[in-house]
Amino acid sequence: MKQKLRPVRMAELVADSLRRQIFEGKHVEGLPKEEELRERFGVAKSSMREALLILETEGLITVRRGNVGGSIVHLPTIDSAAYSLALSMSAIATTLGDVADALLALEPMCAVLCSRREDRAEELVPELDRLNKEYEDSIEEGVEAIKISREFHETVVEGCGNPAFSIVTSALARVWSAHEVDWAMEATLSGTFPSLEDRQRALEWHMEVAEGIKAGDAAVSEKVAAHLREAQSHTLANRRNHRVDVAQLRRRVTSGP
Ligand SMILES: [Zn+2]
Numbered sequence: 216m217k218q219k220l221r222p223v224r225m226a227e228l229v230a231d232s233l234r235r236q237i238f239e240g241k242h243v244e245g246l247p248k249e250e251e252l253r254e255r256f257g258v259a260k261s262s263m264r265e266a267l268l269i270l271e272t273e274g275l276i277t278v279r280r281g282n283v284g285g286s287i288v289h290l291p292t293i294d295s296a297a298y299s300l301a302l303s304m305s306a307i308a309t310t311l312g313d314v315a316d317a318l319l320a321l322e323p324m325c326a327v328l329c330s331r332r333e334d335r336a337e338e339l340v341p342e343l344d345r346l347n348k349e350y351e352d353s354i355e356e357g358v359e360a361i362k363i364s365r366e367f368h369e370t371v372v373e374g375c376g377n378p379a380f381s382i383v384t385s386a387l388a389r390v391w392s393a394h395e396v397d398w399a400m401e402a403t404l405s406g407t408f409p410s411l412e413d414r415q416r417a418l419e420w421h422m423e424v425a426e427g428i429k430a431g432d433a434a435v436s437e438k439v440a441a442h443l444r445e446a447q448s449h450t451l452a453n454r455r456n457h458r459v460d461v462a463q464l465r466r467r468v469t470s471g472p
Pocket of ligand 1: 417
């Protein structure tokens with residue numbers, strides 16, 4: 216069947232051009248006022264407005280109304296990718312068990328990629344060691360320890376060295392983290408939080424993973440998988456069929472770095 220091609224509108228061309236400029240770092244201070252942009256592009260008011268609306272809908276800018284004018288630029292982050300992912304997951308009834316299984320498949324591969332990075336001794340291992348030290352220092356404080364523990368996992372995932380693999384897995388890991396921290400708070404309140412021994416065991420795993428990455432040992436993959444299975448079992452105990460809840464992500468996005 217013959218498909219009709221939709222003509223590209225002027226607004227889309229302007230939005231494409233502005234988006235490119237944003238990613239090239241040309242608008243770190245924000246976009247100029249609408250009139251100025253209109254003159255620059257030589258387009259009608261309605262096309263300029265629509266172009267800005269496209270970028271606003273994509274979350275790349277916030278148009279400042281009133282006298283101030285111009286737009287604030289927001290570069291996409293892992294948190295924003297995680298939010299979009301969680302939104303789509305919520306729409307297709309994804310469960311925490313699904314997220315856990317997907318991470319179980321992907322995170323060990325990330326650790327192997329980390330262990331192959333030639334610059335890992337400078338770029339990655341010091342950060343993993345620092346997080347393990349912080350975890351050790353906060354091991355008595357349950358929820359704080361969980362947050363640092365999640366940071367360790369996210370560092371492994373983000374540090375794999377392949378941006379495509381990293382962004383997909385990192386976003387997935389953040390979706391999991393948001394629910395795990397929520398679980399940790401609830402478990403602390405109900406007194407069912409994993410014991411100090413459980414946390415010490417997790418720290419040992421993290422140290423072994425950091426050592427495996429440092430040594431360039433591909434067997435780090437099995438270490439990560441075994442640890443994940445154990446760690447996930449706490450969170451999943453009575454939540455495997457819980458749906459991904461995008462509100463958990465919003466809390467994380469709005470609660471600071
Ligand atoms: Zn862990």
